[in-house]
Amino acid sequence: MPRGVRKSPLEKLQEELKNTQDSIEQYKAAIKTLQEREKQIQEEIKVEQLKDLSTVLEENNMSISDLKDLIANSDKTK
Numbered sequence: 001m002p003r004g005v006r007k008s009p010l011e012k013l014q015e016e017l018k019n020t021q022d023s024i025e026q027y028k029a030a031i032k033t034l035q036e037r038e039k040q041i042q043e044e045i046k047v048e049q050l051k052d053l054s055t056v057l058e059e060n061n062m063s064i065s066d067l068k069d070l071i072a073n074s075d076k077t078k
Contacts, residue, residue, distance in 0.1 A: 007015070057067060 057063070062070075
């Protein structure tokens, strides 16, 4: 009993090409999503670092101006 029409080698290759192209597009979309998440995580890291810095400043009763002066004076001594 015949199961169906056999695909020619050309049809098989065209189907494989289409599947490969579809896979490439899916990976591109996944990469784009991951890159956006990477940026978001980097921003969240910056926020957390600023929170840590703010806590240190508060614990030492320092202002941003004090920190700037401290850094400026540190650069002058080098």
